[in-house]
Amino acid sequence: xxxxxxxxxxSLDGFIARRDDxxxxxxxxxxxxxxxxxADHMARVDGVIMGRGTYNVIKNMRPWYxxxxxxxxxxxxxHTDIPTQISDKVEILDVQPDAAMRILEDRGWKAVYVDGGxxxxxxxxxxxxxxxxxSRIPVxxxxxxxxxxxxxxxxxxxxxxxxxxxxxxxxxxxxVKR
Ligand SMILES: NC(=O)c1ccc[n+]([C@@H]2O[C@H](COP(=O)([O-])OP(=O)(O)OC[C@H]3O[C@@H](n4cnc5c(N)ncnc54)[C@H](OP(=O)(O)O)[C@@H]3O)[C@@H](O)[C@H]2O)c1
Numbered sequence: 001x002x003x004x005x006x007x008x009x010x011s012l013d014g015f016i017a018r019r020d021d022x023x024x025x026x027x028x029x030x031x032x033x034x035x036x037x038x039a040d041h042m043a044r045v046d047g048v049i050m051g052r053g054t055y056n057v058i059k060n061m062r063p064w065y066x067x068x069x070x071x072x073x074x075x076x077x078x079h080t081d082i083p084t085q086i087s088d089k090v091e092i093l094d095v096q097p098d099a100a101m102r103i104l105e106d107r108g109w110k111a112v113y114v115d116g117g118x119x120x121x122x123x124x125x126x127x128x129x130x131x132x133x134x135s136r137i138p139v140x141x142x143x144x145x146x147x148x149x150x151x152x153x154x155x156x157x158x159x160x161x162x163x164x165x166x167x168x169x170x171x172x173x174x175x176v177k178r
Contacts, residue, residue: 002111004130005044005113006133006134007041012140013140015144016145017117021145025137031169032166032167034169046069046110046111047109048066048112049071049104049112052074053116055070062085069089069091071090075094079092096126097126101128117147120147131175135169135171136172138168156177158176159174160173160174
C-alpha cells in the first residue's frame, strides 16, 4: 500500500511560510551544517507530490532541487506551463489526493513525500499520511501559512522521536494512528 510522508520546517508558532510565501526566516536560519535527515528522507521516497503553491515558489530553482520525480497537484496549471529545463522532471495532475496516490501506486511507487500546507492538510483528511517529521526553528513570525488546518475529526499521532540540535532546531517524528 502506497504511503505519504511529510518532512517539513515550521516556525515555532506553526507556520510554513509568510503570507507572501517568504521562507527566508527558515532558509537563512543558521543550521550550523547539521544533518537534519533530509537526504535520508529523500532516499526513502519514490517521488514528491506538492501543491501548486509550493511549486510556484520553487519552480525557478536551478540547479533543480529534487533528485526524484515531482508531481504537482493543480487544477490551474498545464504541462505547457512547466519550463522546458524541468519538463521531464515535473508532472501536473488535476485529481484528488486518493486518485493521485492510486495513479502513483500503479506506477510502482511505494512512498511519497507530500509537501505544501494545503496539500498536506488534504492528504491528512484523506488518511493518506503515514508519518510527519516537523523541524521547528525558534522563531515566531506571528502570522503566515499554517501547516495544519481543518479536519473531519481528531487525528491521534504517536510520538516516535524528538531530537534537538545545537542550532536550536527541534525535530519531532510522529506516526499517524489508524
Ligand atoms: N516550511 C516548509 O518546509 C515548506 C514546505 C513546503 C512549502 N512551503 C511553503 O508553503 C507555501 C505553499 O503552501 P500552500 O498551503 O499555500 O499551497 P500548496 O499546498 O503547496 O498548494 C495548494 C494548491 O495546490 C492545488 N491543489 C490541487 N489539488 C489539491 C488538493 N487536493 N489539496 C490542496 N491543494 C490542491 C491548488 O491549486 P490550483 O488552484 O492550481 O488547483 C491549491 O491552491 C509556499 O509559500 C511554500 O514556500 C514551506
